[in-house]
Amino acid sequence: MDRLQAMQAYVRVVEAGTFTKAADSLDLPKATVTRLIQTLETHLRTKLLNRTTRRVTVTPDGAAYYERATRLLGDLDELEGSMNQARMTPRGRIRIDVPGVVGREMIIPHLPDFYAKYPDIQIELGVSDRTVDLISDNIDCVIRGGDLTDQSLVARRIGEFHFVTCATPEYLRRHGTPAHPLELTQPPHRMVGYFSARSGKVMSDTFKRGDEVVEVVGNHVLAVNDANAYLNAGLAHLGVVQVTCFMAAPLLKSGGLVRVLEDWTVDPIPVYVVYPPNRHLSSKLRVFVDWVVELLGSQSTAGLKVRCALS
Known part of the structure:
Protein backbone atom coordinates (compact mmCIF):
# COMPACT_ATOMS: atom_id res chain seq x y z
CA MET A 1 0.00 0.00 0.00
CA MET A 83 13.34 22.36 -0.66
CA ASN A 84 12.68 23.26 -4.27
CA GLN A 85 12.47 26.19 -6.59
CA ALA A 86 8.69 26.39 -6.37
CA ARG A 87 9.03 28.42 -3.21
CA MET A 88 11.00 31.05 -5.09
CA THR A 89 8.95 30.70 -8.28
CA PRO A 90 5.38 29.68 -7.32
CA ARG A 91 3.76 27.40 -9.84
CA GLY A 92 0.75 25.12 -10.23
CA ARG A 93 -3.03 25.33 -10.18
CA ILE A 94 -5.27 27.11 -7.67
CA ARG A 95 -9.06 27.20 -7.56
CA ILE A 96 -10.62 30.52 -6.58
CA ASP A 97 -14.28 31.59 -6.32
CA VAL A 98 -15.39 35.23 -6.29
CA PRO A 99 -18.67 37.15 -6.58
CA GLY A 100 -19.58 38.05 -10.14
CA VAL A 101 -18.97 41.78 -9.88
CA VAL A 102 -15.63 41.30 -8.12
CA GLY A 103 -14.44 38.87 -10.78
CA ARG A 104 -15.61 40.86 -13.79
CA GLU A 105 -14.88 44.39 -12.59
CA MET A 106 -11.84 43.93 -10.33
CA ILE A 107 -9.96 40.64 -10.61
CA ILE A 108 -10.01 39.78 -14.33
CA PRO A 109 -9.00 43.23 -15.67
CA HIS A 110 -5.87 43.16 -13.48
CA LEU A 111 -4.84 39.52 -14.00
CA PRO A 112 -2.28 40.46 -16.68
CA ASP A 113 -0.34 42.23 -13.92
CA PHE A 114 -0.51 39.10 -11.76
CA TYR A 115 0.69 36.84 -14.58
CA ALA A 116 3.55 39.23 -15.33
CA LYS A 117 4.83 38.39 -11.83
CA TYR A 118 3.74 34.74 -11.62
CA PRO A 119 3.52 33.26 -15.14
CA ASP A 120 3.60 29.64 -13.89
CA ILE A 121 0.43 29.83 -11.78
CA GLN A 122 -2.78 28.51 -13.35
CA ILE A 123 -6.01 29.97 -11.92
CA GLU A 124 -9.41 28.31 -12.16
CA LEU A 125 -11.72 31.22 -11.35
CA GLY A 126 -15.34 30.62 -10.44
CA VAL A 127 -17.30 33.83 -11.04
CA SER A 128 -20.84 33.91 -9.61
CA ASP A 129 -22.88 35.13 -6.66
CA ARG A 130 -23.75 31.62 -5.49
CA THR A 131 -22.41 30.39 -2.17
CA VAL A 132 -19.91 27.56 -2.58
CA ASP A 133 -18.70 24.93 -0.14
CA LEU A 134 -14.94 25.35 0.00
CA ILE A 135 -14.35 21.84 1.35
CA SER A 136 -16.59 19.65 -0.79
CA ASP A 137 -16.01 21.74 -3.94
CA ASN A 138 -12.22 21.57 -3.36
CA ILE A 139 -11.75 25.35 -3.63
CA ASP A 140 -8.56 26.92 -2.29
CA CYS A 141 -10.03 30.30 -1.35
CA VAL A 142 -12.98 32.61 -1.97
CA ILE A 143 -13.64 36.32 -1.74
CA ARG A 144 -16.83 37.08 0.15
CA GLY A 145 -18.69 40.20 1.18
CA GLY A 146 -20.79 40.59 4.33
CA ASP A 147 -20.61 39.05 7.76
CA LEU A 148 -19.22 35.52 7.89
CA THR A 149 -21.48 32.87 9.39
CA ASP A 150 -19.11 29.87 9.25
CA GLN A 151 -16.67 30.45 12.09
CA SER A 152 -14.65 27.35 11.15
CA LEU A 153 -13.17 29.13 8.11
CA VAL A 154 -10.05 31.28 8.15
CA ALA A 155 -10.85 34.84 7.05
CA ARG A 156 -8.66 37.84 6.31
CA ARG A 157 -10.44 41.17 6.01
CA ILE A 158 -9.23 43.06 2.95
CA GLY A 159 -11.53 46.08 2.77
CA GLU A 160 -15.15 47.11 2.54
CA PHE A 161 -17.70 48.12 -0.08
CA HIS A 162 -19.50 51.47 0.25
CA PHE A 163 -22.87 52.01 -1.39
CA VAL A 164 -24.87 54.82 -2.96
CA THR A 165 -28.64 54.91 -3.47
CA CYS A 166 -29.63 55.98 -6.97
CA ALA A 167 -32.08 55.76 -9.85
CA THR A 168 -32.20 56.70 -13.50
CA PRO A 169 -33.47 60.13 -14.61
CA GLU A 170 -36.28 58.33 -16.48
CA TYR A 171 -37.38 56.51 -13.32
CA LEU A 172 -37.46 59.81 -11.40
CA ARG A 173 -39.45 61.45 -14.19
CA ARG A 174 -42.05 58.67 -14.03
CA HIS A 175 -42.27 58.15 -10.28
CA GLY A 176 -40.86 61.27 -8.66
CA THR A 177 -37.93 61.62 -6.25
CA PRO A 178 -38.30 59.84 -2.87
CA ALA A 179 -37.78 62.06 0.18
CA HIS A 180 -37.77 59.25 2.79
CA PRO A 181 -36.78 55.54 2.61
CA LEU A 182 -40.27 54.42 3.69
CA GLU A 183 -41.64 55.84 0.43
CA LEU A 184 -39.82 52.97 -1.30
CA THR A 185 -42.14 50.40 0.33
CA GLN A 186 -45.26 51.43 -1.59
CA PRO A 187 -46.37 52.78 -4.99
CA PRO A 188 -45.62 54.84 -6.92
CA HIS A 189 -42.05 54.05 -5.83
CA ARG A 190 -40.29 50.71 -6.06
CA MET A 191 -36.84 49.21 -5.65
CA VAL A 192 -35.06 46.46 -7.51
CA GLY A 193 -35.01 43.49 -5.12
CA TYR A 194 -32.02 41.29 -4.41
CA PHE A 195 -32.73 37.78 -3.12
CA SER A 196 -30.44 35.28 -1.43
CA ALA A 197 -29.45 32.40 -3.70
CA ARG A 198 -29.43 30.14 -0.63
CA SER A 199 -32.72 31.04 1.09
CA GLY A 200 -34.63 32.72 -1.73
CA LYS A 201 -35.53 35.57 0.63
CA VAL A 202 -35.50 39.14 -0.67
CA MET A 203 -33.00 41.10 1.37
CA SER A 204 -33.91 44.26 3.23
CA ASP A 205 -32.13 47.62 2.84
CA THR A 206 -31.08 49.66 5.86
CA PHE A 207 -30.84 53.46 5.80
CA LYS A 208 -29.37 55.68 8.53
CA ARG A 209 -29.66 59.41 9.21
CA GLY A 210 -28.17 60.50 12.50
CA ASP A 211 -29.79 58.35 15.18
CA GLU A 212 -32.64 57.32 12.88
CA VAL A 213 -32.42 53.82 11.37
CA VAL A 214 -34.94 52.60 8.81
CA GLU A 215 -34.99 49.04 7.45
CA VAL A 216 -37.18 48.49 4.42
CA VAL A 217 -38.07 45.73 2.01
CA GLY A 218 -38.76 47.80 -1.05
CA ASN A 219 -41.84 47.49 -3.17
CA HIS A 220 -40.57 45.62 -6.22
CA VAL A 221 -41.68 44.04 -9.47
CA LEU A 222 -38.32 42.35 -10.04
CA ALA A 223 -35.80 40.65 -7.74
CA VAL A 224 -32.50 39.17 -8.91
CA ASN A 225 -29.54 37.37 -7.33
CA ASP A 226 -26.65 38.78 -9.37
CA ALA A 227 -25.00 42.18 -8.89
CA ASN A 228 -24.68 42.96 -12.61
CA ALA A 229 -28.28 41.97 -13.27
CA TYR A 230 -29.28 44.16 -10.31
CA LEU A 231 -27.51 47.20 -11.78
CA ASN A 232 -28.90 46.51 -15.26
CA ALA A 233 -32.41 46.36 -13.81
CA GLY A 234 -31.88 49.76 -12.26
CA LEU A 235 -30.63 51.11 -15.59
CA ALA A 236 -33.81 49.72 -17.19
CA HIS A 237 -35.80 52.09 -14.92
CA LEU A 238 -37.27 49.20 -12.90
CA GLY A 239 -36.59 50.75 -9.50
CA VAL A 240 -34.26 52.46 -7.07
CA VAL A 241 -31.01 50.56 -6.44
CA GLN A 242 -28.22 50.57 -3.84
CA VAL A 243 -25.02 50.17 -5.86
CA THR A 244 -21.38 49.90 -4.82
CA CYS A 245 -19.48 53.15 -5.34
CA PHE A 246 -17.04 51.68 -7.84
CA MET A 247 -19.92 50.44 -10.04
CA ALA A 248 -21.96 53.63 -9.69
CA ALA A 249 -19.17 56.19 -10.17
CA PRO A 250 -18.98 56.26 -14.00
CA LEU A 251 -22.77 56.18 -14.34
CA LEU A 252 -23.25 59.01 -11.88
CA LYS A 253 -20.65 61.10 -13.71
CA SER A 254 -22.26 60.42 -17.10
CA GLY A 255 -25.77 61.11 -15.84
CA GLY A 256 -27.00 57.55 -16.37
CA LEU A 257 -27.81 57.42 -12.65
CA VAL A 258 -28.78 60.11 -10.15
CA ARG A 259 -28.24 59.94 -6.40
CA VAL A 260 -31.36 59.96 -4.20
CA LEU A 261 -31.84 60.10 -0.43
CA GLU A 262 -28.40 61.72 -0.18
CA ASP A 263 -28.84 62.61 3.51
CA TRP A 264 -29.28 58.89 4.33
CA THR A 265 -26.26 56.59 4.59
CA VAL A 266 -25.90 52.84 4.07
CA ASP A 267 -23.53 50.73 6.18
CA PRO A 268 -20.53 49.43 4.22
CA ILE A 269 -20.10 45.67 3.73
CA PRO A 270 -16.81 44.10 4.87
CA VAL A 271 -14.91 42.07 2.28
CA TYR A 272 -12.87 38.97 3.19
CA VAL A 273 -10.61 36.46 1.54
CA VAL A 274 -11.51 33.09 3.05
CA TYR A 275 -9.90 29.65 2.98
CA PRO A 276 -10.43 26.35 4.82
CA PRO A 277 -8.73 25.93 8.21
CA ASN A 278 -7.00 22.67 7.25
CA ARG A 279 -5.94 23.79 3.77
CA HIS A 280 -2.21 24.39 3.63
CA LEU A 281 -1.54 27.93 2.38
CA SER A 282 0.93 27.03 -0.34
CA SER A 283 3.31 29.55 -1.86
CA LYS A 284 1.17 29.81 -5.02
CA LEU A 285 -1.97 30.52 -2.96
CA ARG A 286 -0.14 32.85 -0.61
CA VAL A 287 1.10 35.10 -3.42
CA PHE A 288 -2.40 35.22 -4.92
CA VAL A 289 -3.93 36.18 -1.56
CA ASP A 290 -1.30 38.87 -1.02
CA TRP A 291 -1.93 40.18 -4.54
CA VAL A 292 -5.69 40.35 -3.95
CA VAL A 293 -5.19 42.16 -0.64
CA GLU A 294 -3.03 44.75 -2.35
CA LEU A 295 -5.38 45.04 -5.33
CA LEU A 296 -8.66 45.36 -3.45
CA GLY A 297 -7.11 47.45 -0.70
CA SER A 298 -6.02 50.11 -3.17
CA GLN A 299 -8.30 53.12 -3.20
CA SER A 300 -7.39 54.01 -6.78
CA THR A 301 -7.96 50.47 -8.07
CA ALA A 302 -11.05 49.19 -6.34
CA GLY A 303 -12.73 52.05 -4.54
CA LEU A 304 -12.70 50.09 -1.29
CA LYS A 305 -12.52 51.95 2.04
CA VAL A 306 -13.58 55.10 0.20
CA ARG A 307 -16.99 56.73 0.12
CA CYS A 308 -18.29 58.04 -3.20
CA ALA A 309 -16.53 61.34 -3.73
CA LEU A 310 -18.73 62.55 -6.56
CA SER A 311 -19.91 66.03 -7.46
Missing part, protein backbone atom coordinates in the same frame (compact mmCIF):
# COMPACT_ATOMS: atom_id res chain seq x y z
CA ASP A 2 1.16 3.51 -0.81
CA ARG A 3 0.43 4.95 2.64
CA LEU A 4 0.86 8.55 1.52
CA GLN A 5 -1.55 8.14 -1.40
CA ALA A 6 -4.03 6.34 0.86
CA MET A 7 -3.80 9.15 3.41
CA GLN A 8 -4.36 11.77 0.69
CA ALA A 9 -7.32 9.82 -0.67
CA TYR A 10 -8.86 9.51 2.79
CA VAL A 11 -8.54 13.24 3.52
CA ARG A 12 -10.13 14.09 0.17
CA VAL A 13 -13.05 11.69 0.76
CA VAL A 14 -13.74 13.28 4.14
CA GLU A 15 -13.61 16.79 2.68
CA ALA A 16 -15.63 16.00 -0.44
CA GLY A 17 -18.24 13.91 1.35
CA THR A 18 -18.44 11.26 -1.38
CA PHE A 19 -16.06 8.83 -3.06
CA THR A 20 -17.14 10.11 -6.49
CA LYS A 21 -16.23 13.75 -5.79
CA ALA A 22 -12.99 12.71 -4.14
CA ALA A 23 -12.01 10.55 -7.11
CA ASP A 24 -12.78 13.37 -9.55
CA SER A 25 -10.68 15.90 -7.61
CA LEU A 26 -7.77 13.43 -7.38
CA ASP A 27 -8.11 12.44 -11.05
CA LEU A 28 -8.34 8.78 -10.02
CA PRO A 29 -10.91 6.07 -10.76
CA LYS A 30 -13.51 5.73 -8.02
CA ALA A 31 -12.57 2.06 -7.64
CA THR A 32 -8.97 3.04 -6.89
CA VAL A 33 -10.03 5.47 -4.18
CA THR A 34 -12.34 2.85 -2.65
CA ARG A 35 -9.55 0.28 -2.63
CA LEU A 36 -7.11 2.74 -1.02
CA ILE A 37 -9.53 3.48 1.81
CA GLN A 38 -10.32 -0.19 2.37
CA THR A 39 -6.61 -1.04 2.45
CA LEU A 40 -5.94 1.83 4.86
CA GLU A 41 -8.68 0.64 7.22
CA THR A 42 -7.27 -2.89 7.11
CA HIS A 43 -3.78 -1.58 7.81
CA LEU A 44 -5.00 0.52 10.77
CA ARG A 45 -7.34 -2.23 11.96
CA THR A 46 -10.17 0.26 12.49
CA LYS A 47 -13.17 1.61 10.61
CA LEU A 48 -12.62 5.18 9.45
CA LEU A 49 -15.83 5.82 7.51
CA ASN A 50 -19.49 4.89 7.66
CA ARG A 51 -20.77 4.48 4.10
CA THR A 52 -24.31 5.05 2.79
CA THR A 53 -25.63 5.16 -0.76
CA ARG A 54 -25.46 8.97 -0.80
CA ARG A 55 -22.71 10.10 1.56
CA VAL A 56 -19.98 8.98 3.88
CA THR A 57 -19.63 10.03 7.53
CA VAL A 58 -16.58 9.89 9.74
CA THR A 59 -16.27 7.53 12.70
CA PRO A 60 -14.65 8.79 15.94
CA ASP A 61 -11.40 7.02 14.98
CA GLY A 62 -11.73 8.46 11.49
CA ALA A 63 -12.09 11.99 12.84
CA ALA A 64 -8.94 11.64 14.93
CA TYR A 65 -7.03 10.19 11.97
CA TYR A 66 -8.27 13.00 9.67
CA GLU A 67 -7.06 15.71 12.05
CA ARG A 68 -3.56 14.21 12.28
CA ALA A 69 -3.41 13.37 8.58
CA THR A 70 -4.22 16.92 7.46
CA ARG A 71 -1.45 18.28 9.67
CA LEU A 72 1.05 15.74 8.37
CA LEU A 73 0.16 16.42 4.73
CA GLY A 74 0.43 20.15 5.33
CA ASP A 75 3.83 19.73 6.93
CA LEU A 76 4.94 17.60 3.99
CA ASP A 77 3.81 20.22 1.47
CA GLU A 78 5.68 22.89 3.43
CA LEU A 79 8.81 20.76 3.54
CA GLU A 80 8.74 20.07 -0.17
CA GLY A 81 8.06 23.71 -0.92
CA SER A 82 11.05 24.82 1.10
Whole structure:
Protein backbone atom coordinates (compact mmCIF):
# COMPACT_ATOMS: atom_id res chain seq x y z
CA MET A 1 0.00 0.00 0.00
CA ASP A 2 1.16 3.51 -0.81
CA ARG A 3 0.43 4.95 2.64
CA LEU A 4 0.86 8.55 1.52
CA GLN A 5 -1.55 8.14 -1.40
CA ALA A 6 -4.03 6.34 0.86
CA MET A 7 -3.80 9.15 3.41
CA GLN A 8 -4.36 11.77 0.69
CA ALA A 9 -7.32 9.82 -0.67
CA TYR A 10 -8.86 9.51 2.79
CA VAL A 11 -8.54 13.24 3.52
CA ARG A 12 -10.13 14.09 0.17
CA VAL A 13 -13.05 11.69 0.76
CA VAL A 14 -13.74 13.28 4.14
CA GLU A 15 -13.61 16.79 2.68
CA ALA A 16 -15.63 16.00 -0.44
CA GLY A 17 -18.24 13.91 1.35
CA THR A 18 -18.44 11.26 -1.38
CA PHE A 19 -16.06 8.83 -3.06
CA THR A 20 -17.14 10.11 -6.49
CA LYS A 21 -16.23 13.75 -5.79
CA ALA A 22 -12.99 12.71 -4.14
CA ALA A 23 -12.01 10.55 -7.11
CA ASP A 24 -12.78 13.37 -9.55
CA SER A 25 -10.68 15.90 -7.61
CA LEU A 26 -7.77 13.43 -7.38
CA ASP A 27 -8.11 12.44 -11.05
CA LEU A 28 -8.34 8.78 -10.02
CA PRO A 29 -10.91 6.07 -10.76
CA LYS A 30 -13.51 5.73 -8.02
CA ALA A 31 -12.57 2.06 -7.64
CA THR A 32 -8.97 3.04 -6.89
CA VAL A 33 -10.03 5.47 -4.18
CA THR A 34 -12.34 2.85 -2.65
CA ARG A 35 -9.55 0.28 -2.63
CA LEU A 36 -7.11 2.74 -1.02
CA ILE A 37 -9.53 3.48 1.81
CA GLN A 38 -10.32 -0.19 2.37
CA THR A 39 -6.61 -1.04 2.45
CA LEU A 40 -5.94 1.83 4.86
CA GLU A 41 -8.68 0.64 7.22
CA THR A 42 -7.27 -2.89 7.11
CA HIS A 43 -3.78 -1.58 7.81
CA LEU A 44 -5.00 0.52 10.77
CA ARG A 45 -7.34 -2.23 11.96
CA THR A 46 -10.17 0.26 12.49
CA LYS A 47 -13.17 1.61 10.61
CA LEU A 48 -12.62 5.18 9.45
CA LEU A 49 -15.83 5.82 7.51
CA ASN A 50 -19.49 4.89 7.66
CA ARG A 51 -20.77 4.48 4.10
CA THR A 52 -24.31 5.05 2.79
CA THR A 53 -25.63 5.16 -0.76
CA ARG A 54 -25.46 8.97 -0.80
CA ARG A 55 -22.71 10.10 1.56
CA VAL A 56 -19.98 8.98 3.88
CA THR A 57 -19.63 10.03 7.53
CA VAL A 58 -16.58 9.89 9.74
CA THR A 59 -16.27 7.53 12.70
CA PRO A 60 -14.65 8.79 15.94
CA ASP A 61 -11.40 7.02 14.98
CA GLY A 62 -11.73 8.46 11.49
CA ALA A 63 -12.09 11.99 12.84
CA ALA A 64 -8.94 11.64 14.93
CA TYR A 65 -7.03 10.19 11.97
CA TYR A 66 -8.27 13.00 9.67
CA GLU A 67 -7.06 15.71 12.05
CA ARG A 68 -3.56 14.21 12.28
CA ALA A 69 -3.41 13.37 8.58
CA THR A 70 -4.22 16.92 7.46
CA ARG A 71 -1.45 18.28 9.67
CA LEU A 72 1.05 15.74 8.37
CA LEU A 73 0.16 16.42 4.73
CA GLY A 74 0.43 20.15 5.33
CA ASP A 75 3.83 19.73 6.93
CA LEU A 76 4.94 17.60 3.99
CA ASP A 77 3.81 20.22 1.47
CA GLU A 78 5.68 22.89 3.43
CA LEU A 79 8.81 20.76 3.54
CA GLU A 80 8.74 20.07 -0.17
CA GLY A 81 8.06 23.71 -0.92
CA SER A 82 11.05 24.82 1.10
CA MET A 83 13.34 22.36 -0.66
CA ASN A 84 12.68 23.26 -4.27
CA GLN A 85 12.47 26.19 -6.59
CA ALA A 86 8.69 26.39 -6.37
CA ARG A 87 9.03 28.42 -3.21
CA MET A 88 11.00 31.05 -5.09
CA THR A 89 8.95 30.70 -8.28
CA PRO A 90 5.38 29.68 -7.32
CA ARG A 91 3.76 27.40 -9.84
CA GLY A 92 0.75 25.12 -10.23
CA ARG A 93 -3.03 25.33 -10.18
CA ILE A 94 -5.27 27.11 -7.67
CA ARG A 95 -9.06 27.20 -7.56
CA ILE A 96 -10.62 30.52 -6.58
CA ASP A 97 -14.28 31.59 -6.32
CA VAL A 98 -15.39 35.23 -6.29
CA PRO A 99 -18.67 37.15 -6.58
CA GLY A 100 -19.58 38.05 -10.14
CA VAL A 101 -18.97 41.78 -9.88
CA VAL A 102 -15.63 41.30 -8.12
CA GLY A 103 -14.44 38.87 -10.78
CA ARG A 104 -15.61 40.86 -13.79
CA GLU A 105 -14.88 44.39 -12.59
CA MET A 106 -11.84 43.93 -10.33
CA ILE A 107 -9.96 40.64 -10.61
CA ILE A 108 -10.01 39.78 -14.33
CA PRO A 109 -9.00 43.23 -15.67
CA HIS A 110 -5.87 43.16 -13.48
CA LEU A 111 -4.84 39.52 -14.00
CA PRO A 112 -2.28 40.46 -16.68
CA ASP A 113 -0.34 42.23 -13.92
CA PHE A 114 -0.51 39.10 -11.76
CA TYR A 115 0.69 36.84 -14.58
CA ALA A 116 3.55 39.23 -15.33
CA LYS A 117 4.83 38.39 -11.83
CA TYR A 118 3.74 34.74 -11.62
CA PRO A 119 3.52 33.26 -15.14
CA ASP A 120 3.60 29.64 -13.89
CA ILE A 121 0.43 29.83 -11.78
CA GLN A 122 -2.78 28.51 -13.35
CA ILE A 123 -6.01 29.97 -11.92
CA GLU A 124 -9.41 28.31 -12.16
CA LEU A 125 -11.72 31.22 -11.35
CA GLY A 126 -15.34 30.62 -10.44
CA VAL A 127 -17.30 33.83 -11.04
CA SER A 128 -20.84 33.91 -9.61
CA ASP A 129 -22.88 35.13 -6.66
CA ARG A 130 -23.75 31.62 -5.49
CA THR A 131 -22.41 30.39 -2.17
CA VAL A 132 -19.91 27.56 -2.58
CA ASP A 133 -18.70 24.93 -0.14
CA LEU A 134 -14.94 25.35 0.00
CA ILE A 135 -14.35 21.84 1.35
CA SER A 136 -16.59 19.65 -0.79
CA ASP A 137 -16.01 21.74 -3.94
CA ASN A 138 -12.22 21.57 -3.36
CA ILE A 139 -11.75 25.35 -3.63
CA ASP A 140 -8.56 26.92 -2.29
CA CYS A 141 -10.03 30.30 -1.35
CA VAL A 142 -12.98 32.61 -1.97
CA ILE A 143 -13.64 36.32 -1.74
CA ARG A 144 -16.83 37.08 0.15
CA GLY A 145 -18.69 40.20 1.18
CA GLY A 146 -20.79 40.59 4.33
CA ASP A 147 -20.61 39.05 7.76
CA LEU A 148 -19.22 35.52 7.89
CA THR A 149 -21.48 32.87 9.39
CA ASP A 150 -19.11 29.87 9.25
CA GLN A 151 -16.67 30.45 12.09
CA SER A 152 -14.65 27.35 11.15
CA LEU A 153 -13.17 29.13 8.11
CA VAL A 154 -10.05 31.28 8.15
CA ALA A 155 -10.85 34.84 7.05
CA ARG A 156 -8.66 37.84 6.31
CA ARG A 157 -10.44 41.17 6.01
CA ILE A 158 -9.23 43.06 2.95
CA GLY A 159 -11.53 46.08 2.77
CA GLU A 160 -15.15 47.11 2.54
CA PHE A 161 -17.70 48.12 -0.08
CA HIS A 162 -19.50 51.47 0.25
CA PHE A 163 -22.87 52.01 -1.39
CA VAL A 164 -24.87 54.82 -2.96
CA THR A 165 -28.64 54.91 -3.47
CA CYS A 166 -29.63 55.98 -6.97
CA ALA A 167 -32.08 55.76 -9.85
CA THR A 168 -32.20 56.70 -13.50
CA PRO A 169 -33.47 60.13 -14.61
CA GLU A 170 -36.28 58.33 -16.48
CA TYR A 171 -37.38 56.51 -13.32
CA LEU A 172 -37.46 59.81 -11.40
CA ARG A 173 -39.45 61.45 -14.19
CA ARG A 174 -42.05 58.67 -14.03
CA HIS A 175 -42.27 58.15 -10.28
CA GLY A 176 -40.86 61.27 -8.66
CA THR A 177 -37.93 61.62 -6.25
CA PRO A 178 -38.30 59.84 -2.87
CA ALA A 179 -37.78 62.06 0.18
CA HIS A 180 -37.77 59.25 2.79
CA PRO A 181 -36.78 55.54 2.61
CA LEU A 182 -40.27 54.42 3.69
CA GLU A 183 -41.64 55.84 0.43
CA LEU A 184 -39.82 52.97 -1.30
CA THR A 185 -42.14 50.40 0.33
CA GLN A 186 -45.26 51.43 -1.59
CA PRO A 187 -46.37 52.78 -4.99
CA PRO A 188 -45.62 54.84 -6.92
CA HIS A 189 -42.05 54.05 -5.83
CA ARG A 190 -40.29 50.71 -6.06
CA MET A 191 -36.84 49.21 -5.65
CA VAL A 192 -35.06 46.46 -7.51
CA GLY A 193 -35.01 43.49 -5.12
CA TYR A 194 -32.02 41.29 -4.41
CA PHE A 195 -32.73 37.78 -3.12
CA SER A 196 -30.44 35.28 -1.43
CA ALA A 197 -29.45 32.40 -3.70
CA ARG A 198 -29.43 30.14 -0.63
CA SER A 199 -32.72 31.04 1.09
CA GLY A 200 -34.63 32.72 -1.73
CA LYS A 201 -35.53 35.57 0.63
CA VAL A 202 -35.50 39.14 -0.67
CA MET A 203 -33.00 41.10 1.37
CA SER A 204 -33.91 44.26 3.23
CA ASP A 205 -32.13 47.62 2.84
CA THR A 206 -31.08 49.66 5.86
CA PHE A 207 -30.84 53.46 5.80
CA LYS A 208 -29.37 55.68 8.53
CA ARG A 209 -29.66 59.41 9.21
CA GLY A 210 -28.17 60.50 12.50
CA ASP A 211 -29.79 58.35 15.18
CA GLU A 212 -32.64 57.32 12.88
CA VAL A 213 -32.42 53.82 11.37
CA VAL A 214 -34.94 52.60 8.81
CA GLU A 215 -34.99 49.04 7.45
CA VAL A 216 -37.18 48.49 4.42
CA VAL A 217 -38.07 45.73 2.01
CA GLY A 218 -38.76 47.80 -1.05
CA ASN A 219 -41.84 47.49 -3.17
CA HIS A 220 -40.57 45.62 -6.22
CA VAL A 221 -41.68 44.04 -9.47
CA LEU A 222 -38.32 42.35 -10.04
CA ALA A 223 -35.80 40.65 -7.74
CA VAL A 224 -32.50 39.17 -8.91
CA ASN A 225 -29.54 37.37 -7.33
CA ASP A 226 -26.65 38.78 -9.37
CA ALA A 227 -25.00 42.18 -8.89
CA ASN A 228 -24.68 42.96 -12.61
CA ALA A 229 -28.28 41.97 -13.27
CA TYR A 230 -29.28 44.16 -10.31
CA LEU A 231 -27.51 47.20 -11.78
CA ASN A 232 -28.90 46.51 -15.26
CA ALA A 233 -32.41 46.36 -13.81
CA GLY A 234 -31.88 49.76 -12.26
CA LEU A 235 -30.63 51.11 -15.59
CA ALA A 236 -33.81 49.72 -17.19
CA HIS A 237 -35.80 52.09 -14.92
CA LEU A 238 -37.27 49.20 -12.90
CA GLY A 239 -36.59 50.75 -9.50
CA VAL A 240 -34.26 52.46 -7.07
CA VAL A 241 -31.01 50.56 -6.44
CA GLN A 242 -28.22 50.57 -3.84
CA VAL A 243 -25.02 50.17 -5.86
CA THR A 244 -21.38 49.90 -4.82
CA CYS A 245 -19.48 53.15 -5.34
CA PHE A 246 -17.04 51.68 -7.84
CA MET A 247 -19.92 50.44 -10.04
CA ALA A 248 -21.96 53.63 -9.69
CA ALA A 249 -19.17 56.19 -10.17
CA PRO A 250 -18.98 56.26 -14.00
CA LEU A 251 -22.77 56.18 -14.34
CA LEU A 252 -23.25 59.01 -11.88
CA LYS A 253 -20.65 61.10 -13.71
CA SER A 254 -22.26 60.42 -17.10
CA GLY A 255 -25.77 61.11 -15.84
CA GLY A 256 -27.00 57.55 -16.37
CA LEU A 257 -27.81 57.42 -12.65
CA VAL A 258 -28.78 60.11 -10.15
CA ARG A 259 -28.24 59.94 -6.40
CA VAL A 260 -31.36 59.96 -4.20
CA LEU A 261 -31.84 60.10 -0.43
CA GLU A 262 -28.40 61.72 -0.18
CA ASP A 263 -28.84 62.61 3.51
CA TRP A 264 -29.28 58.89 4.33
CA THR A 265 -26.26 56.59 4.59
CA VAL A 266 -25.90 52.84 4.07
CA ASP A 267 -23.53 50.73 6.18
CA PRO A 268 -20.53 49.43 4.22
CA ILE A 269 -20.10 45.67 3.73
CA PRO A 270 -16.81 44.10 4.87
CA VAL A 271 -14.91 42.07 2.28
CA TYR A 272 -12.87 38.97 3.19
CA VAL A 273 -10.61 36.46 1.54
CA VAL A 274 -11.51 33.09 3.05
CA TYR A 275 -9.90 29.65 2.98
CA PRO A 276 -10.43 26.35 4.82
CA PRO A 277 -8.73 25.93 8.21
CA ASN A 278 -7.00 22.67 7.25
CA ARG A 279 -5.94 23.79 3.77
CA HIS A 280 -2.21 24.39 3.63
CA LEU A 281 -1.54 27.93 2.38
CA SER A 282 0.93 27.03 -0.34
CA SER A 283 3.31 29.55 -1.86
CA LYS A 284 1.17 29.81 -5.02
CA LEU A 285 -1.97 30.52 -2.96
CA ARG A 286 -0.14 32.85 -0.61
CA VAL A 287 1.10 35.10 -3.42
CA PHE A 288 -2.40 35.22 -4.92
CA VAL A 289 -3.93 36.18 -1.56
CA ASP A 290 -1.30 38.87 -1.02
CA TRP A 291 -1.93 40.18 -4.54
CA VAL A 292 -5.69 40.35 -3.95
CA VAL A 293 -5.19 42.16 -0.64
CA GLU A 294 -3.03 44.75 -2.35
CA LEU A 295 -5.38 45.04 -5.33
CA LEU A 296 -8.66 45.36 -3.45
CA GLY A 297 -7.11 47.45 -0.70
CA SER A 298 -6.02 50.11 -3.17
CA GLN A 299 -8.30 53.12 -3.20
CA SER A 300 -7.39 54.01 -6.78
CA THR A 301 -7.96 50.47 -8.07
CA ALA A 302 -11.05 49.19 -6.34
CA GLY A 303 -12.73 52.05 -4.54
CA LEU A 304 -12.70 50.09 -1.29
CA LYS A 305 -12.52 51.95 2.04
CA VAL A 306 -13.58 55.10 0.20
CA ARG A 307 -16.99 56.73 0.12
CA CYS A 308 -18.29 58.04 -3.20
CA ALA A 309 -16.53 61.34 -3.73
CA LEU A 310 -18.73 62.55 -6.56
CA SER A 311 -19.91 66.03 -7.46
